[in-house]
Amino acid sequence: MLLVRHGRTTANTAGVLAGANPDVILDEVGLSRARVLAARLAPIPLARTVSGPLGRCLETADILMAGRPTPPIDVDDRLTECDYGTWTGRTLRELSRERLWRVVQSHPAGVTFPGGEAMRAAQARAVEAIRDHDAQVAEVAGPHALWLAVSHGDVIKSVVADALGLHLDLVQRLIIDPGSVTAVRYTQLRPFLMRLNDTGGDLSDLRPRGRRRGSTAADAEVGGGAGRS
Numbered sequence: 001m002l003l004v005r006h007g008r009t010t011a012n013t014a015g016v017l018a019g020a021n022p023d024v025i026l027d028e029v030g031l032s033r034a035r036v037l038a039a040r041l042a043p044i045p046l047a048r049t050v051s052g053p054l055g056r057c058l059e060t061a062d063i064l065m066a067g068r069p070t071p072p073i074d075v076d077d078r079l080t081e082c083d084y085g086t087w088t089g090r091t092l093r094e095l096s097r098e099r100l101w102r103v104v105q106s107h108p109a110g111v112t113f114p115g116g117e118a119m120r121a122a123q124a125r126a127v128e129a130i131r132d133h134d135a136q137v138a139e140v141a142g143p144h145a146l147w148l149a150v151s152h153g154d155v156i157k158s159v160v161a162d163a164l165g166l167h168l169d170l171v172q173r174l175i176i177d178p179g180s181v182t183a184v185r186y187t188q189l190r191p192f193l194m195r196l197n198d199t200g201g202d203l204s205d206l207r208p209r210g211r212r213r214g215s216t217a218a219d220a221e222v223g224g225g226a227g228r229s
Contacts, residue, residue, distance in 0.1 A: 001134050001184050002041075002148040002206070003156045006052075006060040007034040008178040017095060019088030019116075020081055024056050033179040034063040040181075041148075043204040047137050048147035050129075052079035052155070060179075061150045078129035081152040085116025109168040123158035123168055126151070130159050134186050144208035156182055163191035 007030030011018035018024040026034065041064060051061040053075050061073050087095055095101055104111050104119075112118040130149065137147045151159075153176045161171045163184045175197050176182065183194035183206055194206065 001130065001186065002044075002046075002146065003130075003159060003182040003184065004037070004060065004064065004148060004150045005153050005156055005176050005178055005180050006054075006056040006150060007031065007063075009056050012178060015092045017084055017087055017090055017092060018056075018081070019084040020054065021088060022055055024054070026056060026059050030056075030060075030178060031063070034060050037179055037181070038064045038066065040201075040203045044146060044207055046148050047141035047145040048074065048133065049150075050074045050076050050079065050133055050147070051150040052081065052152065053077050054080055054152075057150045057152070064148070064150070074133075076129050076133070076149075078125040079149060079151040079155060082119060082122040082154050083113065083117035085113040087113055087116065105172055107169055108171055119154070119158070120168055122155065123162065123171075126155045126159055127162045130184075131186070146206065146208055153178075160184070160193065160196065163193055 007026040009018060009024050009030055010027050011021070011024045012030075013027060046068070048071065049061060049065055051057045051073050057079075058073070058075070065073060087098075100111065100114070108119045133147065133149065137145050154171075156176045157171045157174045158168065160166075160174055160176075160182060161168060163186075177197055177199055179199065181198040181203065182196050183198075185192040185194055195203075
């Protein structure tokens with residue numbers, strides 16, 4: 001499963017917390033890098049593409065899927081941005097002076113944004129969405145099929161934390177840049193983090209492959225393995 005954060009937006013460059021604002025769009029750099037990412041993803045067959053409902057995610061997904069003979073983009077509201085409530089639309093500089101800011105930094109599992117959503121609730125819905133889609137893709141297209149989801153930085157960090165078995169309070173140790181690719185492979189025994197915050201280079205090694213002889217798909221590579229050629 002490939003998790004893509006939407007491309008850079010006008011709010012990102014202005015230092016504004018966009019939240020659920022539907023009017024935020026990609027800036028010129030965001031559009032350009034999304035086109036570059038589309039070329040990087042071109043060798044990879046995708047069984048499904050899912051996007052959060054906000055415009056910046058749909059805009060990114062449309063660019064990534066342009067010209068592909070894939071099914072229409074599925075929109076899943078569970079992959080939308082965390083609802084930051086009254087923090088939405090305020091600058092990060094201003095928010096950094098709020099008492100709650102320090103809690104967001106050190107104890108996100110205990111945060112409920114004023115007039116908005118708890119970060120643990122946002123993680124729960126996002127993880128549920130990702131695991132639901134992954135199970136459906138595996139059932140329809142097979143266990144080695146790849147699919148892609150476009151979402152937001154905090155949402156993707158929370159999904160990665162779940163895959164790694166990290167407490168939500170450790171999620172701020174992760175960096176997810178605009179337009180980056182993070183890859184997770186789910187198996188019956190454990191998820192594997194294949195890529196994190198990948199912003200350049202060849203992605204073709206993520207194409208589906210069968211499991212090695214004498215192993216199961218859920219086996220870890222003892223000793224580290226030979227890598228993916």
